[in-house]
Amino acid sequence: MSATPWTPAFTRFFLAQCLSWLGSSMTPVALSFGVLRATGSTTDLGLVLAASTIPMVALLLVGGVVADRVPRRALLTLTHLLAGLAQAGSALWFLLDARTLPLLLVVAALGGLASAFTAPALRGIITDLVPFDAIGRANAVRTTSRNLTRMLGPAAAGLLVAAANAGWALAIDAACLLLAAAVLATIPNATAARTPVGAFPRPDRLALGAALRVLVEDLSGGWREFVSHRWLWLVTCAFTGMNVLIGGIWLVLGPASAEHTIGAAGWGFLLAARAAGQVGGGVLAYRFSPSRPMVAVLLMSLPYAALFAALAARSGLPLLLVLAVLAGIGTAVENVLWETALQQRVAREALSRVASIDMLLSFVSVPVGQLAAPMAAALLGVPVVLAIGAGLCVVTLLAPLASADVRGLRRAPALP
DSSP, X not given: OOOOSOOHHHHHHHHHHHHHHHHHXXXXXXXXXXXXXXXXXXXHHHHHHHHHHHHHHHHHHHHHHHHHHSOHHHHHHHHHHHHHHHHHHHXXXXXXXXXXXXXXXXXXXXXXXXXXXHHHHHHHHHHHHSOGGGHHHHHHHHHHHHHHXXXXXXXXXXXXHHHSOHHHHHHHHHHHHHHHHXXXXXXXXXXXXXXXXXXXXXXXXXXXXXHHHXXXXXXXXXXXXXXXXXXXXXXXXXXXXXXXXXXXXXXXXXXXXXXXXXXXXXXXXXXXXXXXXXXXXXXHHTTOOOSSHHHHHHHTTTHHXXXXXXXXXXXXXXXXXXXXXXXXXXXXXXXXXXXHHHHHHSOGGGHHHHHHHHHHHHHHHHHHHHHHHHHHHHHHOHHHHHHHXXXXXXXXXXXXXXXXXXXXXXXXXXXX
């Protein structure tokens, strides 16, 4: 029987995560409508979103290096504290009706900077908190809870924005982040081996050139670990391609197609169905442990191909809802299996760096699809691009299975 993930350390970490997720799930709605109401400018909204995204993407690999060098619990405590203070600044901007956009851009950038260090540390800390055999279950619990907050948080934020002020939703997010930092601070630091902090040049001898050499060496070590696992980089490439397709087809052309078929209300039901599937998939993943995890990871995303094909064929809402639920289930299960494979098979001392490479490819691939899909649709038409996307989805997901390293990767054996 698999070990339980509910160690005292993981229980505290999970509480901190739930607080953080609940608050952050409210932010997209509050920030978007808050900026639009405050300035009336979509350009200003784009600037605020970019101010948060650019530092996160630019520093993500550096965040992976730091998360592999210092205690991840301490790093997460610090980044949650910084993110909470930044979000408090955003809340005050709205509540005090500041209307000085550069101030909001600065606090948004601070939040993005915190995210660059938070994300890799979160991917690596699970191995510090739970037994090896319980990593999969820990990921399943986290996935289910995160998807639940994604269903509840936006609705709560919408009510707050409609009834009062966007600043109150952001203030709740700030309070959740600060509480999460307080909870994280109570978790003992792991004693697992790490790249020694002493490998950094001492402060009294610190020079820019030496610091850059250390950074490059650590990044190179992370890259070597990443490419040393053939299954890892092949499947990562496949999902980078999938993110291009999802960014362009699901996020851009899907609504455009729905406008002339199932309508905005139908599209909303479709999004809700996928979210419900993700919650169900997280529950399923708690006990689902296939013997060939990478085969399951790739096959679990195939419902997207059927969903894209159904959109291209202008199928009715009932079929689309069923496919959306299946796509949601597949997304949740493959995320859990993927996270678990990384955490069980990648060298522990390089895990955050490898995770940062995986995340960086995911982040940059989505906007590529969002930019390319409209141009392709202008040339070929939306239905044709949807159909092509369905075919590309199948090819992208099945191509890695040609490798014996991907097909042959077995479930990690339990530790004695």
